[in-house]
Amino acid sequence: MADANLSVGNIAKRAGVKVSTLHFYEEKGLIRSWRNSGNQRRYKPDVLRRIALIKAGQKIGVSLSDIKAILSQLPNERTPTVSDWEHIATAWRDKLIQQILYIEKLKDSLTSCIGCGCLSLERCHLYNQDDCLKEEGEGAVILERK
Numbered sequence: 001m002a003d004a005n006l007s008v009g010n011i012a013k014r015a016g017v018k019v020s021t022l023h024f025y026e027e028k029g030l031i032r033s034w035r036n037s038g039n040q041r042r043y044k045p046d047v048l049r050r051i052a053l054i055k056a057g058q059k060i061g062v063s064l065s066d067i068k069a070i071l072s073q074l075p076n077e078r079t080p081t082v083s084d085w086e087h088i089a090t091a092w093r094d095k096l097i098q099q100i101l102y103i104e105k106l107k108d109s110l111t112s113c114i115g116c117g118c119l120s121l122e123r124c125h126l127y128n129q130d131d132c133l134k135e136e137g138e139g140a141v142i143l144e145r146k
Helices: 008-015 019-027 047-059 064-072 082-109 129-136
Strands: 041-043
Touching: 008 019, 008 041, 008 047, 019 047, 047 064, 047 082
Parallel strands: none
Antiparallel strands: none
16 A cells, blocks of 8 residues: 555554554554555554544543444445544444433542442441342442433
């Protein structure tokens, strides 16, 4: 590929990630490179947009497998267009809203009980006699209630 002329170091610096991160993304099928005649990795400039999308997704808690699934829907492994990004952002918006609501509930519960059912805090306002919360699931079930 004639336009795949950016080195791994150049891409890492421009994207703000480590070289090992690029290798990891490539191993996971999130980005791809080509080898030049000296067997060195080379990238097309548009890989920077894919990396930005990956980083944005990770920052809001989207798993790499979910990011890969979204990217794999693009024809010929192309880089997302503005229209693609609008579609992806819409899909991620609901996830982000749920995270915001969860964080707000956590913030409001930080100084007392988060509903784990342990009964080990003196200030716990939850009375969980006979561990009735176990019927609702694992972890901080009260915090995770809708």
